[in-house]
Amino acid sequence: MSTWTPPKRLFGSISAANLNTYWRDNTAYIGENLPHHVTMFHDTSLVTNGNAIAANALPGQWYYRTFSQTASADGDIFTQSFWCAAGTYTFTVLCRTTANGGLVDWTLDGGSIDTGMDFYTGGTVVNTQLTIVGASVAVGRHVLTGTVNGQNVASGGYDIEITKIHAVKTA
Amino acid sequence: MSFSWVTPPTFADGAGNGPTAANFDAISNDLGFINQEFPIRAEAWHRNDTVVVGNALTVTYSSVARFGHFAEQDPGADGDSFEQSIILAAGTYTMYTIGRSDNQSGKLDWSLNGTIFEAGQNWYSAAPTANVIKTVASVVVVASGRHTLNGTVNGKDGSSGTYHMHLTRTWLVPAEDVV
Numbered sequence: 440m441s442t443w444t445p446p447k448r449l450f451g452s453i454s455a456a457n458l459n460t461y462w463r464d465n466t467a468y469i470g471e472n473l474p475h476h477v478t479m480f481h482d483t484s485l486v487t488n489g490n491a492i493a494a495n496a497l498p499g500q501w502y503y504r505t506f507s508q509t510a511s512a513d514g515d516i517f518t519q520s521f522w523c524a525a526g527t528y529t530f531t532v533l534c535r536t537t538a539n540g541g542l543v544d545w546t547l548d549g550g551s552i553d554t555g556m557d558f559y560t561g562g563t564v565v566n567t568q569l570t571i572v573g574a575s576v577a578v579g580r581h582v583l584t585g586t587v588n589g590q591n592v593a594s595g596g597y598d599i600e601i602t603k604i605h606a607v608k609t610a
Numbered sequence: 611m612s613f614s615w616v617t618p619p620t621f622a623d624g625a626g627n628g629p630t631a632a633n634f635d636a637i638s639n640d641l642g643f644i645n646q647e648f649p650i651r652a653e654a655w656h657r658n659d660t661v662v663v664g665n666a667l668t669v670t671y672s673s674v675a676r677f678g679h680f681a682e683q684d685p686g687a688d689g690d691s692f693e694q695s696i697i698l699a700a701g702t703y704t705m706y707t708i709g710r711s712d713n714q715s716g717k718l719d720w721s722l723n724g725t726i727f728e729a730g731q732n733w734y735s736a737a738p739t740a741n742v743i744k745t746v747a748s749v750v751v752v753a754s755g756r757h758t759l760n761g762t763v764n765g766k767d768g769s770s771g772t773y774h775m776h777l778t779r780t781w782l783v784p785a786e787d788v789v
Contacts, residue, residue, distance in 0.1 A: 458621035458629055466618045466640045482676075483651065483781050494676055494741070503678040520787040522649035522697075525615075548789050578615050579647035580699075582787045 441467040470578050473524040475608035481506040481601040489515035499565045505535045505600035513597050515587040525578040527610040530571040533603050536560040539596030544588045548581050558599050559591035613643035648699035648754040650784045656777040657681040664690035674740045686774035693760040700754045705746040709777035711735035716766040716773035723757050734767035
């Protein structure tokens with residue numbers, strides 16, 4: 440881990456040691472100190488395919504709400520953007536699973552990080568937390584995309600009811 | 611111009627082995643990357659705002675309100691002011707604020723870094739209405755970095771009784787999520 444040293448004028452003292460302290464290490468410090476935790480509420484997701492996101496009032500659900508594209512359909516797509524340090528992350532999707540849940544494929548900057556996340560359960564279950572473990576994330580800003588891709592054979596629909604997505608750096 | 615992150619180079623001393631143009635270019639590239647990669651979304655929960663003028667914020671829990679609560683300076687007064695710091699890339703955003711409107715609510719002026727970009731946002735309604743979302747289109751952030759988002763109560767609707775503000779959250783999003 441780099442440390443931050445308040446920059447100073449280098450005139451007359453442009454040594455390798457100074458350049459490493461004030462330029463290399465300070466630059467690295469900024470890159471390393473981006474956030475390790477990210478929270479994305481689903482009502483702020485941008486829809487790129489399908490119907491708009493609506494709020495569902497659910498007293499038993501954390502934050503009292505889930506959010507979902509309504510009516511849902513196979514091929515629904517939504518995006519989020521976040522900013523973080525490089526590392527390995529676990530993404531936790533706080534949601535409600537139902538008998539009408541669909542399957543979601545997740546990509547990060549266009550590359551797959553998970554396929555077939557299943558939002559189906561035989562009965563309705565609030566506060567379900569579905570996870571993506573071990574996603575490698577580079578430093579900087581990223582686009583997380585969720586695409587509805589089919590359904591559990593027992594499911595009656597393509598509903599994706601999410602409250603929020605939380606990402607945490609694990610390594 | 612697009613930048614990508616590289617591990618900052620180590621500068622070296624010694625005969626014929628001094629700092630190189632490539633070293634400087636790598637550092638410049640990383641600084642460009644840091645500026646380029648600022649976030650394009652921001653979120654400010656009203657309960658976390660810093661009060662600039664007026665009474666402290668109190669939180670009311672409500673199963674009707676989205677996210678189960680709203681916050682207000684209680685009692686509210688004309689001139690109440692609150693702010694929060696957000697980090698955003700330069701660009702154009704849509705700002706949303708969710709709260710409760712009622713017949714005791716005032717009007718808000720919104721500013722970013724001291725410049726008002728929305729005046730007279732009216733939170734009055736004849737009947738209490740939960741989860742009202744006010745939208746401000748085309749909020750321009752001139753430079754990437756940290757910004758102060760301020761809300762100031764400035765008057766009220768002619769039909770409103772007082773200057774209360776029952777707000778839960780404000781968030782800004784771009785037109786499109788881009789890497």
